[in-house]
Amino acid sequence: MRKRLRKNLSAVLSSEELGKVYNSFDIVGDIAIIRLPSASSVVAQTAADAIMSRHKDVKTVLLQASPVSGDLRLRRLTHITGQNKTRTVHREFGCSFSVDVTKCYFSPRLSHERMRIATRVEPDETVVNMFAGVGCFSIMIAKHAKPRKVFSIDVSPVAIQFMQENIQLNRVYSKVIPLLGDSKELIHNRLQRVADRVLMPLPEKTIEYLPCALSALKASGGWIHYYDFEHAKKTESLVDKAKSKVAEALRVLGINFGAPLIHVVRSTGPNWFQFVADVYVM
Ligand SMILES: C[S@@+](CC[C@H](N)C(=O)[O-])C[C@H]1O[C@@H](n2cnc3c(N)ncnc32)[C@H](O)[C@@H]1O
Numbered sequence: 001m002r003k004r005l006r007k008n009l010s011a012v013l014s015s016e017e018l019g020k021v022y023n024s025f026d027i028v029g030d031i032a033i034i035r036l037p038s039a040s041s042v043v044a045q046t047a048a049d050a051i052m053s054r055h056k057d058v059k060t061v062l063l064q065a066s067p068v069s070g071d072l073r074l075r076r077l078t079h080i081t082g083q084n085k086t087r088t089v090h091r092e093f094g095c096s097f098s099v100d101v102t103k104c105y106f107s108p109r110l111s112h113e114r115m116r117i118a119t120r121v122e123p124d125e126t127v128v129n130m131f132a133g134v135g136c137f138s139i140m141i142a143k144h145a146k147p148r149k150v151f152s153i154d155v156s157p158v159a160i161q162f163m164q165e166n167i168q169l170n171r172v173y174s175k176v177i178p179l180l181g182d183s184k185e186l187i188h189n190r191l192q193r194v195a196d197r198v199l200m201p202l203p204e205k206t207i208e209y210l211p212c213a214l215s216a217l218k219a220s221g222g223w224i225h226y227y228d229f230e231h232a233k234k235t236e237s238l239v240d241k242a243k244s245k246v247a248e249a250l251r252v253l254g255i256n257f258g259a260p261l262i263h264v265v266r267s268t269g270p271n272w273f274q275f276v277a278d279v280y281v282m
Pocket of ligand 1: 071072073105106107110130131132133134135136137153154155156159181182183184201202
């Protein structure tokens, strides 16, 4: 499909702009979200028509008009074609996620990472998800593993509202516990030494919130899933750079830990990557 999109756009974009189009749209439920180097209405309409003609399930095409930014990780989206709506239900690995794409963060590109984490969770674990959004990681864990509880924190009241709806949709009532507030405060006041596993899926805050994540782990130890970005030229090893970065952050805090296991989550720009380190803390 991306080849066909590029072919349609070759009539309205320069070859340099066309080079940036690859990988430039996501489908969330029945909404397609496109990112384009040139935001002219002709280009946007051509791209939207190409997507709608190929993906019959897509009912709406939106253009991403700003980068994802701010604490709530939101972006500005403008309507191009189809139904004028921003709310949808996205399905992945047997889970359904209701989301308003202008009011909450959601990325279908994390679906395999969500499933990967779910497969790591052992029966009866207590999990703390520090940046839970509409509940995607938490619900995947509740559906595909057998956790005791997944405490799921988000500072956005709207994200928590959608999380509550998603808990109902996926029937994980007693497993996923939504908590509204700053994860540092909530962990400090209510979740000290309770967790076998802590998820930190907000790379922009991982370093700052690491001491707090560690304080949520049981005294006997547990896993931290530490998300971050790293730059690596073709001549460098991303895994080695990421491993040293995480090890240094833990060493500074005087923590005993096993060798961080690094996984590349996705590429985020030329030579930039989002990675996750799975670290066992003793
Ligand atoms: C990148 S999103 C995570 C999305 C989610 N894990 C997923 O898979 O869709 C980060 C989330 O962290 C929330 N957030 C930002 N700062 C926070 C804080 N201090 N405490 C709790 N949640 C926070 C945002 O509202 C946002 O929903």
